[in-house]
Amino acid sequence: MSKSPRFLPWIVWSCGALGFFYAFFQRVAPSVMVSDLMRDFGVSGAVLGNLSAFYFYSYAAVQIPVGIMADSWGPRRVMSVAALLCAVGSFMLATADTLTVAYAGRLLIGGGTGFFFVSTLKLASVWFEPRQFAFVSGLTMFVGLTGGVGGQAPLAAAVDFFGWRGTMMAGSAVALGLSLLIWMLVRDHPAQRTESGHKPTAVRQVLAGLAGALSRKQTWLLAFQGAFMSSSLLAFGSLWGVPYMMEVYGLSRPAAAGSASLMLIGWAVSAPAVGWISDRIGRRKSPIIVASIIALSSISLLVYGPPISLPIANALLFLNGAASSGMVICFAMARENNAAHTAGGAVAIVNMGVMMPGVILQPLIGWLLDRQWDGVTIEGARIYSESAYEVALLCLVAAGACSVVLSLLIRETYCRPVGS
Numbered sequence: 001m002s003k004s005p006r007f008l009p010w011i012v013w014s015c016g017a018l019g020f021f022y023a024f025f026q027r028v029a030p031s032v033m034v035s036d037l038m039r040d041f042g043v044s045g046a047v048l049g050n051l052s053a054f055y056f057y058s059y060a061a062v063q064i065p066v067g068i069m070a071d072s073w074g075p076r077r078v079m080s081v082a083a084l085l086c087a088v089g090s091f092m093l094a095t096a097d098t099l100t101v102a103y104a105g106r107l108l109i110g111g112g113t114g115f116f117f118v119s120t121l122k123l124a125s126v127w128f129e130p131r132q133f134a135f136v137s138g139l140t141m142f143v144g145l146t147g148g149v150g151g152q153a154p155l156a157a158a159v160d161f162f163g164w165r166g167t168m169m170a171g172s173a174v175a176l177g178l179s180l181l182i183w184m185l186v187r188d189h190p191a192q193r194t195e196s197g198h199k200p201t202a203v204r205q206v207l208a209g210l211a212g213a214l215s216r217k218q219t220w221l222l223a224f225q226g227a228f229m230s231s232s233l234l235a236f237g238s239l240w241g242v243p244y245m246m247e248v249y250g251l252s253r254p255a256a257a258g259s260a261s262l263m264l265i266g267w268a269v270s271a272p273a274v275g276w277i278s279d280r281i282g283r284r285k286s287p288i289i290v291a292s293i294i295a296l297s298s299i300s301l302l303v304y305g306p307p308i309s310l311p312i313a314n315a316l317l318f319l320n321g322a323a324s325s326g327m328v329i330c331f332a333m334a335r336e337n338n339a340a341h342t343a344g345g346a347v348a349i350v351n352m353g354v355m356m357p358g359v360i361l362q363p364l365i366g367w368l369l370d371r372q373w374d375g376v377t378i379e380g381a382r383i384y385s386e387s388a389y390e391v392a393l394l395c396l397v398a399a400g401a402c403s404v405v406l407s408l409l410i411r412e413t414y415c416r417p418v419g420s
Helices: 008-032 034-041 045-061 063-072 075-095 099-113 116-127 130-150 153-162 164-185 203-215 217-249 253-281 285-304 310-336 340-354 356-372 386-392 394-409
Strands: none
Touching: 008 034, 008 045, 008 075, 008 099, 008 116, 008 130, 008 153, 008 164, 008 217, 008 253, 034 045, 034 099, 034 164, 034 217, 045 063, 045 099, 045 217, 045 356, 063 075, 063 116, 063 203, 063 340, 075 099, 075 116, 075 164, 116 130, 116 310, 116 340, 130 153, 130 253, 130 310, 153 164, 153 253, 203 340, 217 253, 217 285, 217 310, 217 340, 217 356, 217 386, 217 394, 253 285, 253 310, 285 310, 285 386, 285 394, 310 340, 340 356, 356 386, 356 394, 386 394
């Protein structure tokens, strides 16, 4: 540990943020393995979407439990065990010879990575000043999104060279190292610079606070707002964007992954800035409204606007990611609408909502693509036409429209706690 208390919060936070980096890497990894997975497991687009979505099934399912665990047991224990689950899941996926084993591996990866974001924000809530929370939330998202960028073009090159199984095996080894790092460096509370001195919140108190959070209308509005604002990134940028760019613009897989990763880069660059601006101006609602409108406009122009060149398409992808990052404010608002000692549970509820696009839209888009498929295959993998994507991606426009409507309904907190 650092001798200087000034840097201690950043050391602790960085370990959790590295876990979220790994989480986003695993989240988007299937997007550059679409043809390989279709070929090796002999599956359709709907089934592939479901395989990718198994990550989100377990990720979303653990959000409420992880909020309780982070508040009662402490992030250090929770994240160390979570990283071990990721290691096992990645190993299972890398060695899977049946779709069932691949499902199980992806499920364990999602469940393990589901612990990192909420636990990291729990650490932020006790190691940093309240006025810094939105900025640190955005910075956490920045680190995570850089992991997503690593899971696009760089991973595509690795898959081409080592194969998808080799890269997933390496992911297992990384998770083992992460578990050890977290156990060595993370402390749950400033009073816990030694192994004693801080007692976690009682489970009964956490559950009571969680029940209060669930009973608040604003908590649900923020959860749905976060979900709709994340739809393009989690459904398009995390899976279907790579084959879309390959089909519509005739790009190679690494080049298409590079284009799709611009959504992640836009999100990563913008998230800390959005959080800082919101903290600075003392407003939460107006930045979300503006961001929602821009996100809806950019995805609509990309898919349904007049024919555009690749540079303009790339600019729209970046802009959509940058605007969608406005959803990080939802986490700050969730904390401000609930008592500080239940911050983990409140943030977990919103984060569960954020995962819904991956759970629902990834397989839904795959199913819609299958309905429009004209029978073309290349090396055993289905190829979908541009018109098929135009039908399937309508759901992203609908989600963007819902985001704009909900942004008008959430209550301004003025960056101050309003719940207890």
